[in-house]
Amino acid sequence: MTSLLLAEQVLNGLQFGMMLFLMSAGLTLVFGVMGLINLAHGSFYMIGAFACASVAMATGSWFLGLAASLAAAAVAGVLVELLVIRRLYDRDHLDQVLATFALILVFSEGTRYLFGSFPLFLDVPAALSGAVTLPGxxxxxxxxxxIIAAGIAVAIGLFWLVGRTRLGIRIRAGEADREMIAALGVDIDRLYTIVFALGAALAGFxxxxxxxxxxxxVGMGEPVLILAFVVIVIGGIxxxxxxxxxxxLVGLTDTLGRTLLPVAFSTILPPSDANAVGSALASLLIYVLMAGILVFRPSGLYGGRSA
Amino acid sequence: MIPERWLNLGVLTLLAAVPLVASLAGQPFTVTLATKIAIFALAATGLNIALGLGGLVSFGHAAFFGVGGYACGILASHARNYEPLSTWPWDIEGTTQMLTIWPIAVLLGGLAALVIGALSLRTSGIFFIMITLAFAQMLYYFAISWPTYGGEDGLPFYLRGDFPGLNTMDPIQFFGICFALLLAALFTFHRLHRARFGLSLEAARQNPERLRSLGIRPFHVRLLAFVISGMITALAGALYADLNRFVSPAMLSWHLSGELIVLIVLGGVGRLCGPVVGAAAYFLLEHWAGAASEYWQFWFGLLLLGVVLFARGGIVGALAKDHTHD
Structure with a gap:
């Protein structure tokens, strides 16, 4: 294991972490502001990918596809919020789980009907293909x-939006006390729709x-969704x-674990066993991390309250 | 509107009678379908203790189902291949005796539930849902990446376990075993519901502070309920592995956890026969609608959405008149 390879894996971990952040930022806002668990968040991820793939194939422009993914996921988010999610805010978590589980079935089977079961493949746009040599x-x-740059840009944008704008003030106020901001004349229904659509658009992106x-x-969203849950449990709702x-934490632990554990085991086990044991244990690492954090901080690293 | 007791009796009689008639009429497929219904009803009855009585929305019960399944599959495949499970520090042989496999599956399921429950019951609400899901997913990925027992491909073991005096490969006899265990689990559920433990479990759901002031710690009651719940679901997993003579990571997938919740809600949350009615409705629908359309889950999703948004209480709630649970 050279330090060069290690640095590359750290970059891969960062890239994976950035994408997880895009998923979990929307989820955590919806959890925090509306108190809603949305299993169908992974479906917006899938809708974004399919919108990008079909528009990129039809027009030949990947960047148009990327714009389409944002638009499609946001529109789907608005529709889902207006038709279904709106009725769930006052329900218990069991109803929310079931209704959004039903949404997953509808979205997944609907997509399978439209696009078939075979995976689609996208080409990296010419402007972003190839490799660069980094310092070192x-x-x-x-x-x-x-991807890393886009993730950082979105993160800065989100912090600015939530921390520095009027919409952000309302979002934070909605998190703290929804009756009070409704009494102060904020259209809480519209605020919820906006937050939900924003989360959906980030997932689609x-x-x-x-x-x-x-x-x-079809089904590409669920593994990412579950990792986003782990992220939120660690970070706090x-x-x-x-x-x-x-x-x-999750992105780096997972990526580095998959690289380093097989190497570490190869010092005590024959190579084939080391690979098997190492990769099997590496798949457990992030959950061990989650369990460890739970023991010490049951409401997550930055969670003020347990919802 | 009919009393729930009569409805329960009718449902269970029907579930026993249909396979018997089908078996006499030479319809082994119907018997297998009924066996599947009985096994999933058993698994959901386990979940019903945690979810229905305790209000613990576990989205990770596939973990226990899979642990039971893999316990059965691993023991059976070692026995069929005449390979001991381990030679050091003790000789442990595989086995095909159901009467040995069941306690092991139940014990391992209970152990998994104890660990997962002790960690996730520190939280509640949305956190609890996400954490149970995450731990089940952990076992799922472990099963996929652990190559010894088939990894992603799963583990076939060709013959069902043995039960003294019965031929388990005969569909109707295997159904009898599953149905008897389902009855035993329903009886357990009924007794728990009425016992001091069941009452404190319901109190832990409705008003944990008051329960604490009575000198009972909600955490302990919930953890015990979670462990019992995991044990029953693990037993169902062992039976399901035997039914298919095959275990795979699919038994651990989050989709299965979701299905178990769906079965309970379709039938009626906290109702004695809710899981049985829910499992029957779900698998009959899968059988008929699945034959009509490849995309039946799309329509099922819409139906489920309608049930959740507009019709609460499930099928038993709609048919039975005495509202014991609301």
């Missing part, structure tokens, strides 16, 4: 660097970005800062 001599794909280097297929720290 690491050749790293431009596209993955673009993540789907398009990651779908380009992985494959675009409703905290964007927690989501950012949690995403980085």
């Amino acid at each position: 001599g690491i050749a790293y794909p431009v596209y993955r660097l673009a 993540a789907g398009a970005m990651l779908g380009t280097i992985q494959s675009v297929q 409703g905290s964007i800062k927690g989501a950012l720290i949690g995403s980085m």
